[in-house]
Amino acid sequence: MGGAEGGSADRRSGGLVHRSADPANRRTAEPALRVVGTAQRKVDAVAKVTGQTLFADDLFLPRMLYGKLLRSTQPHARILCIDTSKAAALEGVKAIVTGQDLPIPFGILPVSQDEHALCPERVRYIGDPVAAVAAVSEETATQAVELIEVEYEPLTSITSVQQAVATPEPRIHDYGPHGNLHKLINLEFGDVERALAESDYVREDLLFYEGSTHLPMEQHAAVADWSADGKLTLWSATQTPHYVHRALTKVLELPASRIRVIACPNGGGFGGKSDVFNHEIAVAKLAMETGRPVKITLTRDEVFYCHRGRHPTLMWVRTGVTKDGAIKGMHFRSLLDGGGYGSYGVASAYYTGALQTVTYNVERYKFQGARVFTNKAPCGPKRGHGTPQPRYALEIHLDKIAEDLGKDPAELRLKHLVSPDSITANYLRVGSVGLETCIRKVTEGAGWKEKYGKLPYGRGVGLACSSYISGAGLPIYWNAMPQSGVQLKLDRGGGVTVFCGSTEIGQGSDSILAYIVSEVLGVGVEDVHVVTGDTHLTPVDLGSYSSRVTLMTGNAALQAAERAREILARNVAAKLEVPMARLAFADGRVFDTEGPHNGMSFAAAVQLSEAAEGTVGTVGSYTPPDSPGRYRGAGVGPSPAYSYTAAIAEVAVDAASGIVVVPKIWIAHDVGQCINPVAVMGQVEGSVYMGLGEALMEEMAYRPNRNVIQKMPSMLEYKSPTTLEMCDVVTYLIEDPDPNGPFGAKEVGQGPLLPVAPAIANAVYDAVGVRIDEVPITPEKVLKALKKKEKGEEPRYGPHSFPEIPWPEPIRVPPPWEGGDGRAVPAGGAAGGEGGAETGHPAISPAPTAPSVPSPSSPERQH
Amino acid sequence: MLRLPPFTYLQPKSVRQALRMKTDAGANGMYVAGGTDLYPNMKRRHQEPKVVISLAGIRALGRITGGTRGSELSVGAGVTLTELHTHPRVRNGYSALARAAELVSTPVLRNMGTFGGNICLDTRCNYYNQTYEWRKAIDFCMKKDGEICWVAPSSPRCWAVNSSDTAPVTVALGAEFVLVGPDEERLVPAARFFRDDGINYLTKHPHEVLTEVRLPPLDHWDATYWKLRRRGSFDFPVLGVAVWIKWDGGLVADARIVLGAVASYPKEVPEAAQLIIGSELEDDVIEAAAAAAYKPSKPMDNTDFGLAWRKEMTRNYVRGTLQELRTRRKD
Numbered sequence A: 001m002g003g004a005e006g007g008s009a010d011r012r013s014g015g016l017v018h019r020s021a022d023p024a025n026r027r028t029a030e031p032a033l034r035v036v037g038t039a040q041r042k043v044d045a046v047a048k049v050t051g052q053t054l055f056a057d058d059l060f061l062p063r064m065l066y067g068k069l070l071r072s073t074q075p076h077a078r079i080l081c082i083d084t085s086k087a088a089a090l091e092g093v094k095a096i097v098t099g100q101d102l103p104i105p106f107g108i109l110p111v112s113q114d115e116h117a118l119c120p121e122r123v124r125y126i127g128d129p130v131a132a133v134a135a136v137s138e139e140t141a142t143q144a145v146e147l148i149e150v151e152y153e154p155l156t157s158i159t160s161v162q163q164a165v166a167t168p169e170p171r172i173h174d175y176g177p178h179g180n181l182h183k184l185i186n187l188e189f190g191d192v193e194r195a196l197a198e199s200d201y202v203r204e205d206l207l208f209y210e211g212s213t214h215l216p217m218e219q220h221a222a223v224a225d226w227s228a229d230g231k232l233t234l235w236s237a238t239q240t241p242h243y244v245h246r247a248l249t250k251v252l253e254l255p256a257s258r259i260r261v262i263a264c265p266n267g268g269g270f271g272g273k274s275d276v277f278n279h280e281i282a283v284a285k286l287a288m289e290t291g292r293p294v295k296i297t298l299t300r301d302e303v304f305y306c307h308r309g310r311h312p313t314l315m316w317v318r319t320g321v322t323k324d325g326a327i328k329g330m331h332f333r334s335l336l337d338g339g340g341y342g343s344y345g346v347a348s349a350y351y352t353g354a355l356q357t358v359t360y361n362v363e364r365y366k367f368q369g370a371r372v373f374t375n376k377a378p379c380g381p382k383r384g385h386g387t388p389q390p391r392y393a394l395e396i397h398l399d400k401i402a403e404d405l406g407k408d409p410a411e412l413r414l415k416h417l418v419s420p421d422s423i424t425a426n427y428l429r430v431g432s433v434g435l436e437t438c439i440r441k442v443t444e445g446a447g448w449k450e451k452y453g454k455l456p457y458g459r460g461v462g463l464a465c466s467s468y469i470s471g472a473g474l475p476i477y478w479n480a481m482p483q484s485g486v487q488l489k490l491d492r493g494g495g496v497t498v499f500c501g502s503t504e505i506g507q508g509s510d511s512i513l514a515y516i517v518s519e520v521l522g523v524g525v526e527d528v529h530v531v532t533g534d535t536h537l538t539p540v541d542l543g544s545y546s547s548r549v550t551l552m553t554g555n556a557a558l559q560a561a562e563r564a565r566e567i568l569a570r571n572v573a574a575k576l577e578v579p580m581a582r583l584a585f586a587d588g589r590v591f592d593t594e595g596p597h598n599g600m601s602f603a604a605a606v607q608l609s610e611a612a613e614g615t616v617g618t619v620g621s622y623t624p625p626d627s628p629g630r631y632r633g634a635g636v637g638p639s640p641a642y643s644y645t646a647a648i649a650e651v652a653v654d655a656a657s658g659i660v661v662v663p664k665i666w667i668a669h670d671v672g673q674c675i676n677p678v679a680v681m682g683q684v685e686g687s688v689y690m691g692l693g694e695a696l697m698e699e700m701a702y703r704p705n706r707n708v709i710q711k712m713p714s715m716l717e718y719k720s721p722t723t724l725e726m727c728d729v730v731t732y733l734i735e736d737p738d739p740n741g742p743f744g745a746k747e748v749g750q751g752p753l754l755p756v757a758p759a760i761a762n763a764v765y766d767a768v769g770v771r772i773d774e775v776p777i778t779p780e781k782v783l784k785a786l787k788k789k790e791k792g793e794e795p796r797y798g799p800h801s802f803p804e805i806p807w808p809e810p811i812r813v814p815p816p817w818e819g820g821d822g823r824a825v826p827a828g829g830a831a832g833g834e835g836g837a838e839t840g841h842p843a844i845s846p847a848p849t850a851p852s853v854p855s856p857s858s859p860e861r862q863h
Numbered sequence B: 001m002l003r004l005p006p007f008t009y010l011q012p013k014s015v016r017q018a019l020r021m022k023t024d025a026g027a028n029g030m031y032v033a034g035g036t037d038l039y040p041n042m043k044r045r046h047q048e049p050k051v052v053i054s055l056a057g058i059r060a061l062g063r064i065t066g067g068t069r070g071s072e073l074s075v076g077a078g079v080t081l082t083e084l085h086t087h088p089r090v091r092n093g094y095s096a097l098a099r100a101a102e103l104v105s106t107p108v109l110r111n112m113g114t115f116g117g118n119i120c121l122d123t124r125c126n127y128y129n130q131t132y133e134w135r136k137a138i139d140f141c142m143k144k145d146g147e148i149c150w151v152a153p154s155s156p157r158c159w160a161v162n163s164s165d166t167a168p169v170t171v172a173l174g175a176e177f178v179l180v181g182p183d184e185e186r187l188v189p190a191a192r193f194f195r196d197d198g199i200n201y202l203t204k205h206p207h208e209v210l211t212e213v214r215l216p217p218l219d220h221w222d223a224t225y226w227k228l229r230r231r232g233s234f235d236f237p238v239l240g241v242a243v244w245i246k247w248d249g250g251l252v253a254d255a256r257i258v259l260g261a262v263a264s265y266p267k268e269v270p271e272a273a274q275l276i277i278g279s280e281l282e283d284d285v286i287e288a289a290a291a292a293a294y295k296p297s298k299p300m301d302n303t304d305f306g307l308a309w310r311k312e313m314t315r316n317y318v319r320g321t322l323q324e325l326r327t328r329r330k331d
């Protein structure tokens, strides 16, 4: 696995780094970089490898108790009574809490405050927590939980999206447009029907993307401590300590200033630890009740019940193109199975329609999205949040269109790429676009021209592209403050400490801070100390989600470091009697570039500055630029920068069994600028791995006729690839710097997952001529499609219908090139229109400045 | 973490001692070897012994002897799967067995798991191999704590699957098992060791210790084992095909075809074996045998993958194993 091959590019990282040939594209012309762009060890690597990292479950406090949650055995039921007397009588049990003790609801999105730490009166999926116990040992807590008796009155359970749409009663929640519809979206950018009518060719497809879960190695765990003076500390395996902080404040009715949330290093998150979880609140309550520290570590089953993974999504798409393949209009529908709670679902639903426009020009675009409630574990954000599903649909759809038009799929895509520095039909402002280089790299590397359509029966290649946000433009709750903050403290000894609220989930976010500060201040990476994810010690960063961390904390760190540099430079310049501009910071020294011997150590520079100005510390922060979209729903999709990816998969399909093997994937990712190319490669390969799992086998399966129970909540039976299934990966790192990224950097943590599944599906078609319009692409499905082909039927496996949905009146926003200004046009008195009505909703974006209005074919370049 | 229920752990040094401990403990006692099946099962409350008697310290169970110059090969039940598949005499003469052992789970599990434990493996079903809470949510099933079979609700029996990789090979090779009880020692042919019942899946008495597996001497026979599973490691079989052929010149003199993981026991399909006896394994003969094996292959919906596909694969796998043996024909 891994490795790189071919090309004449920069090999410093052991991988391939391709800088855009056009120097005009390198818009952040930097002086020579010492750290950024070079292979560096992660700052936490040694501790992780030697087992010294303390994960949440490794924490043991004096007098600590063990907590355990009792979870619902009913998918949908009213709680008639909970009898805790037997459990309370068990020796060693110190406290039992139920929903009555925690009556205040919470939820990650302000619009979906629909969860309780412990269900007060209703359970909504098997695994929904109803009571919590603290006891002297895990065994006692487990035993106690089994002694709690709950009487349920079962309610009809909703097992599928189709049933949810057709069954308004009983409602799983009493909010949402109606019945079991949680969210309906209808956005139209230009008259799509007319565009389709005027197209040379129109194609329609139906696709389904199955749900999957994150499967981090580390199970969620949290430890709470309630001090005698009424202060709460929570250590947790969380990607979002700031949001946990807010939820604890709300539910426990404690002032935020008396709650401290510490994010422990996460043993993998992938989005699965970015929600606020029941056990985090319950463990805090138990600590408050007992006055003793309490720990809850979830079992693997419980991690499956927490879920918040990929939404199973049914999709319908109709696109009109010219003979040349230019997209005149696209109409996209998605229907998401949300499970039992809101979670991030409203945002997820918007994301299934947001990024269709940022890869290829789409002149007019219409998106209708629906999320429904069902009695399953709640879905939420998983790597790629809401975008792998539509990307799967779109890239297969395009592959089919290319075939219908008799065009090479790579050529077709290359012809219609979105231009850099342009605004899309749905008002996303795109900066650098390295997609063309990505496509060229993978097609050359894979030998696309020699292979596509030419390999022997059973072998095939497929191409797919994608794009992803480098951080959501808007925070989850509306506020005007920065999304990320950094404080720097410079020590007299020459050490620098970076404080930042970001959370290390294995992706390397701690390291990014050290590299950037080291780069700016000229000290060694090992001289920079990183303190992160602690609401007492660190300024807020919203969390490790939406691929926002490198760009946002990186910019904040950059600002703080430049400010510190300024302070030191001022004092050193005065002392050395040289102009500030002539000073360089490198190798732990500050010196005159025109006479390098004339200088001092970094430590001496700090001492000098401290003597002159007092303690040396700075702050930096980052707020993303405003988005040009000003319609309701414009809040999801905008990002400071978009990463781009192209991938080619080669597959071997055994026609006798339908088994698909993927020997190799070539993938090129435009990351803007590598901060650490080795870490970037790691993210690319990890994404390929996860994408491969979703493409071929992962499935969050339920037994609808057996109480809607999860079919296989275990590491053994939930099938995810092992190293043996992992393909060889040839990675090309493309650097098309974006002016909004620190040193030009864009995201890499999620984007490279997106093209994997559609590339494999397209390759399967190239290999054996059947379309698998549904992941996972299991042998069973391939064999069924092959049999249909044999019988002369449509050689395809996939969904056949999309239910009727009572869509609301569309919000109509003319695209920029049709005179639009980012606002909705008032339509027949229908709701929608101006600004944002759903306060606190991520899908609103009151933009104070009017956008520029370029056309898709004549991009406005900003340098 | 899922916790083990409390139990007493005993460490006998001999089979005799183990038998005495088991007699004392009665129905509350269970043997354990590598524990890779029993302990996870205890965590899910499938088995709830109060006394666990470890066979791991009994030296005599860890030997591999014979197997040279026309003698049988005797493998102790306590031999680990790693020892089994790396042992030169097993690899060379009994490659089908080595292969089956090597295909079990992961290296870590094979280092702990034993041959005896693999043969005595509890039957599996994805309504059963679940935590207590999970099973409670579907009101349990008849294999443990409940009344009904969720796989076949109208059925009076349990259809849990024999999921051992080595079991079908022992049946195909015609192995014999040595069972030692408090009063007697008996020799049981592999085919009569297993029962077609998901709950009472062995003819072994709970107090008997499986001490040894005797494999027939090498004598112009050949065998192979193919395993179907989702991934190349970790996974239990969803279909296993073990084939044994005795060659007489270029002709098949005798044969056994055994299907694993499609029933509660390793299922011999004599009707398929019958078709190849006397043949040279011509293509049409292989095809006919594959079709004959396909018919009685009746997987249920209680493992990974769909049952129709697993049944379908029986044909492919029987065809594949026979083709492999044909290319290796022994004269």
Ligand SMILES: Cc1cc2nc3c(=O)[nH]c(=O)nc-3n(C[C@H](O)[C@H](O)[C@H](O)COP(=O)(O)OP(=O)(O)OC[C@H]3O[C@@H](n4cnc5c(N)ncnc54)[C@H](O)[C@@H]3O)c2cc1C
Binding pocket: A716, B030, B031, B032, B033, B034, B035, B036, B037, B038, B039, B040, B055, B077, B078, B081, B103, B104, B105, B106, B109, B112, B113, B114, B115, B116, B117, B118, B119, B120, B121, B122, B163, B164, B165, B166, B208, B209, B210, B211, B234, B235, B236, B237
């Ligand atoms: C994740 C996972 C994957 C697995 N994958 C596979 C697989 O792919 N294929 C496969 O075949 N198995 C698989 N197994 C099952 C198991 O690991 C193996 O079957 C192993 O060989 C069992 O041996 P053991 O010594 O650990 O058995 P134990 O757990 O010690 O015992 C199993 C049973 O046999 C009884 N027993 C053991 N030895 C004797 C004896 N000498 N006399 C009498 N009774 C005895 C015990 O009482 C117990 O009931 C897997 C297990 C796990 C946890």
Ligand code: SF4
Binding pocket: B124, B125, B126, B127, B128, B141, B142, B143, B144, B148, B149, B150, B151, B152, B157, B158, B159, B160, B198, B302
């Ligand atoms: S086959 Fe039926 S009875 Fe047996 S374990 Fe499975 S569900 Fe239970």
